[in-house]
Amino acid sequence: xxxxxxxDLTDPNCPTRVVLDRIGDKWTVLVVTLLADGPLRFTRLxxxxxxxxxxxxxxxxxxxxxxxxxxxTVHPEIPPKVTYELTELGRSLRTPxxxxxxxxxxxxxxxxxxxxxADEFSTARQxx
Amino acid sequence: xxxxxxxDLTDPNCPTRVVLDRIGDKWTVLVVTLLADGPLRFTRLxxxxxxxxxxxxxxxxxxxxxxxxxxxTVHPEIPPKVTYELTELGRSLRTPxxxxxxxxxxxxxxxxxxxxxADEFSTARQxx
DNA sequence: CTGAATCCCCTTGGATACTG
DNA sequence: CAGTATCCAAGGGGATTCAG
Numbered sequence: 001x002x003x004x005x006x007x008d009l010t011d012p013n014c015p016t017r018v019v020l021d022r023i024g025d026k027w028t029v030l031v032v033t034l035l036a037d038g039p040l041r042f043t044r045l046x047x048x049x050x051x052x053x054x055x056x057x058x059x060x061x062x063x064x065x066x067x068x069x070x071x072x073t074v075h076p077e078i079p080p081k082v083t084y085e086l087t088e089l090g091r092s093l094r095t096p097x098x099x100x101x102x103x104x105x106x107x108x109x110x111x112x113x114x115x116x117x118a119d120e121f122s123t124a125r126q127x128x
Numbered sequence: 129x130x131x132x133x134x135x136d137l138t139d140p141n142c143p144t145r146v147v148l149d150r151i152g153d154k155w156t157v158l159v160v161t162l163l164a165d166g167p168l169r170f171t172r173l174x175x176x177x178x179x180x181x182x183x184x185x186x187x188x189x190x191x192x193x194x195x196x197x198x199x200x201t202v203h204p205e206i207p208p209k210v211t212y213e214l215t216e217l218g219r220s221l222r223t224p225x226x227x228x229x230x231x232x233x234x235x236x237x238x239x240x241x242x243x244x245x246a247d248e249f250s251t252a253r254q255x256x
Numbered sequence: 257c258t259g260a261a262t263c264c265c266c267t268t269g270g271a272t273a274c275t276g
Numbered sequence: 277c278a279g280t281a282t283c284c285a286a287g288g289g290g291a292t293t294c295a296g
Contacts, residue, residue, distance in 0.1 A: 015236035016157065016229045022239075023228075024152025026269070029144065042278050053270050054279060068242025079277045080276085089238055092231070099227035100151075101144045103220070108143035110217055111150075114196025154289070170258055181290050186259060207257045208296085 019096075022067060027052060027060045029097055032086065035070065036094055039085035069093060147224075150195060155180060155188045157225055160214065163198065164222055167213035197221060 011017070023029050027049065034040060034048050046057055061084055064070045069090035075081040151157050155177065162168060162176050174185055189212055192198045197218035203209040214221075 015232035016225075018236050018239065019228060019232040020152060020157060024148060029148060046278095051270095053272090055271095055281085056269055058279065059269085066243055066246040067239045068246075069239070074278095077277095080279085082278060089235060089242075092235065096224070096227045096231040097144075099224045100147060103224040104143035104147040107217060107220065108146050111146065111195045111197070114217075115194055118194040118196075174258095179290095181292090182259060183261085183291090184289055187288085202258095205257095208259085210258060 022063070022069075023093075023097065025060070027056065028064065031057075031060055031064065031084075032069070032090060032093060032097060035084060035086045035090070039073075039083040042082050042084070045084065064090070150191070151221075151225065153188070155184065156192065159185075159188055159192065159212075160197070160218060160221055160225060163212060163214045163218070167201075167211040170210050170212070173212065192218070 023032075030049055031045060034045060040048070042057070042061075045061075046052060046054065049057070052060075061070070061072065065072050068087055070084050070086050073083045073085065075083065151160075158177055159173060162173060168176070170185070170189075173189075174180060174182065177185070180188075189198070189200065193200050196215055198212050198214050201211045201213065203211065
């Protein structure tokens with residue numbers, strides 16, 4: 001039995017920590033988003049993302065499968081065909097992802113502006 | 129001028145990518161949550177988190193400051209006193225964080241269950 | 257008290273080549 | 277087509293020590 005430690009972000013078993021560790025990596029959100037409209041094949045995901053090493057994509061997909069967020073289906077054909085599809089749980093994950101995306105699109109400008117200003121300032125300081 | 133590339137998660141400049149890179153790290157969400165109720169001092173954050181190396185906490189705080197999510201105020205006193213406080217932007221970040229936390233608390237059980245089952249299965253395979 | 261300075265490790269991610 | 281097998285680089289994070 002796993003303690004879920006509701007409000008305690010200090011605990012590494014904190015639910016939010018677990019989920020952030022999952023969606024915080026480089027490709028997970030992208031994969032979930034691509035699969036939102038229906039199942040896709042490995043190569044389709046690969047080209048849809050652009051610039052992912054096959055090893056890394058496999059890692060990402062296996063991790064998502066392990067956590068019950070998608071299913072991997074092998075179709076016994078020649079040539080091989082494998083499709084990935086979000087589970088109900090995986091589809092529900094789009095809700096918080098959308099929340100992040102919404103906030104991001106509205107506020108990323110401010111973040112980038114602040115960042116640019118801070119960088120400019122430190123650069124200015126260095127040059128005098 | 130920075131292109132924001134609204135819907136294109138493929139682009140590394142994608143807003144969602146930028147924000148995930150920020151909140152996806154180990155301590156940012158925790159810091160923002162701790163600061164939700166008002167400004168805190170360095171040591172208070174440190175003990176409030178538990179087990180963060182000072183270097184890492186400093187890194188996290190500086191990164192948040194750089195992105196305009198919090199302010200760092202040095203009070204000219206002996207002994208030194210420095211307080212960290214969320215900006216308006218930083219406070220607004222709590223919205224998507226809450227969305228993640230809500231989803232997590234409701235569904236982390238399923239994730240952990242799926243994970244445990246998958247691990248058990250692979251263990252069983254190895255032992256035969 | 258608030259960090260800066262060092263040193264170190266491990267994980268994540270990538271490039272490339274190969275296979276059933 | 278859908279991966280696996282290797283090798284490798286970068287950096288995020290940590291432990292510890294020291295300083296203003």
